[in-house]
Amino acid sequence: MSGKASFVRGVAYGAAYVERCRCALEEALGATPAYEAWRRLDPGPTLGPFDRLAALPALTKDDLRAHGPRGFVPHGRDLAAALHSGEVSLVATSGTTSDQVTNVWYQPWWDASEAASWELNAHARAAAGNSHREAILTSPWCAGVPCEDGYLTREQRTLGRFLYLTERSDPSTWSEALMDRMVEEINAFRPAVLEANPSFLARLSRHIAAKRLRVCSPGLIVLTYENPSLLHYRQIGRVFDAPVASSYGSTEAGYVFMECEAGRLHQVTASCHVDFLPFTSEHGGPAVGRILVTTFGNPWRALVRFDTGDVVRLDGPCPCGRSEGLTLAAVEGRTVNLTVTPEGRVVTQGEVDRALAQVPGLVEYQLVQVEPAAYHLRCVAEADDARETLDAASEALRAVYGDHASVLGELATAIAPAPPGKYRLARALKLVDADALLDTAYAPAAL
Template sequence: MIPFQPMAHFGIMCTIMDSECELSDAAGRQRPLPYHQGVSFPPAYIQASTHVLETALRSVAAYASWRPHDPGPACDIDTRYAALPSLTKKDIRAHFPAGLLLPGKDLEKGLASGAIWFVETSGTTADQVTNIWCQEWWDASERASWGLNSEISRIATGGHPEAILVSPLNVGIVGRNGLLPMHERIADQYLFLNEVMYPSEWTDALLDRMVSELNSFQPVVLEGNPSLLAILARHIVRRGARVHPPGAIVLTYEFPSRIHVRQIRMAFPGVPLASSYGSTEAGYVFMECEHGRLHQNAEYCRVDFQPFKEEHGGPAVGRVLLTVLNHPWCSLVRFDVGDLARLDARGACPCGRGGGMVLEGIEGRAVNVTLAPDGRALTQARVDDALAAVDVIDEYRLEQRAGAEYELMFAAGADAPRDVEGAAAAVLHALYGPDARIAVRRVGQVPPEASGKYRLARAAFPVTPGYLLDARYALL
């Protein structure tokens, strides 16, 4: 096992080798340090990271205020990145579009030629961002991510037929005046299986249509939100339907609940499943390999990891900041996408891949962290691990109303045993402690958020980064 190594351990060596690297700022305060997992990166990654950072600080308006934080080229590149603030969605809104453009790029020409266009992300008003979209870079980032999973790199050609099950609020086509025929939901090699905005409006007939379209379209890859694929999967199992097995299923767009993954595996036995983690802003960032670990797509994305304090699950758990590499148009540096990750501490992956960060998993969104009555932070993944032990739960959402008040809403199949409520309360008490007051409510269906995505847990109050993050590694 490779221990997690904060760079601080190398501080003395750093001083001997290069007396110019100043780890304190002008006011004499200690700069935040980089946190390393102990993996090595190829020279091209270091070069691309350096080029992106220096260009951003020198020539991109969004980062002008960051210059005083940069300890300068005498420090190694990870130390320079670690000393900087993060880029928020609010910053992107404030500087869009010209303040995020690389020097020498002509926005009007790019838009006119079709090399770039603007895309809006979904979500609440606070989450919504318009981004500069470059399809060429996005496709290259996706292709590179396939190389991180042997099964997908074997079957994906770029032109392979792919069925997609997502919320049309996020991707695809909305059927505003009812259902759309199949040919109107096909674009290039993609078939969008769903045009209905809310899964509460999905009928058995619509789910039967999805099964029949999978059988006729025969996708090589089936991709979608795990929560939506799970609804289809439960329908397939309930109906005993015969369905064409795709070459692989890719889970994306939201945190994959273990409950949903289990249901998808039941409906598609033997089909390889892989989680792909990315964002509209930063492309394809991590891909799950055939051994279940998430490898960084290091050719297209730099990831900086800021660990939580020990009492909140650090240093293995922390937030990820994303920097796009090799992007022809945009400068996106240390973007706080709002997601949390768990570093993999099991040493080299049996798949043999190196040259990037390795995760055990994504822990969910920072806004979905809840607190135990004793103040410990619990990520969505911890809540999910606990509730996955109650194997008859189909869907759930946990809300922390106030200090020690929690409410679990869950749905379970008609044949579920009677005291699911008691079993769910017991696993949550084990997680949150004896002082937690947990109300459990069984419902017919757990609705998704207005964004179209499922939220498995949330607190009714904000949990700030300053509360969670270890101040040695983050500028707070």
């Protein structure tokens, strides 16, 4: 026995789900090269899969890079032949070169994971079909066709039933003509689903509102690629008359959570298991913590307890009636978005966002903790009373960080994303040690 606890109390799992967990664990430990060193930590099949998983380490992106794509392919599969035939491909995640991970990409598994996630939202089931049209507004470096020094035709940005609305990755530099083109294409294409990076769609929504343009609303808006702000939801809702759902996942792990029509996020239990690692009570536990994802049914990649780098907040029973797996109130942001109060209490990006979302006239923001008690806030505000908006935002942050916090506010005309086109709404110059926040009873084992 490892002595490590598994956070499964009060969580409903069917017998088929438990069997999927067992099969994923057996394939990884028994037939996948990257987990050879893990086998000595496995307490064995006399225990259930949840207790066995709890005894194991976390799988990091550094591990994925160290073992390479072949390290996670189970024995008996010929990766070279599959690559040659086109059954699979190698796909690198977006980001800087040092952050990238090369993944074995098996499209049928990804499609099945996506389809399972859409079953968790009634609007998604109604909007989607086998050939529904989908418009996508995100960084072209994440999905699409990038062209930073020119413009592409609609035909060059169309792939089957998908229309990629932009070839430019920085919304702060979008011209009015480019955004007018996006609106015209949405109206002409009439997508059933609009899938978008929330900050990108919020920028377009502000343009639509300012120019009082008419825009065709899809059957569903799916927010993905980054964690949405409450400001994004509000700005999108002003111009689009459509239900909005947040979809959470990663290139490595597929679709992990999907927001239901009641506003909670449900685990995609058909395609993954999620281990929840609560923080200590000082830092928001046991409701707030990190997650590790184990994937099901991908014949070309065995991932066990993959650390996505995200922080979540649990919720109780959902009004929608779905009960299997974890239910989240929110994805609170990434561990790289954590900041701390001068007294040392951790603050999630979600806590920052809920405070700033109450400030009238605030359009967008970015917060950087520069010293243990010093914070730099950049704000884009509506033209009227911009200085009052900045002062109110600074005061809202002092309520979060306490009387000893020094908040320096700065007005900006626009805020640019970080490569490859994702916004970091909050961060600390000195990264917070996310491992130190965990309740030690649930912390992953060390090799």
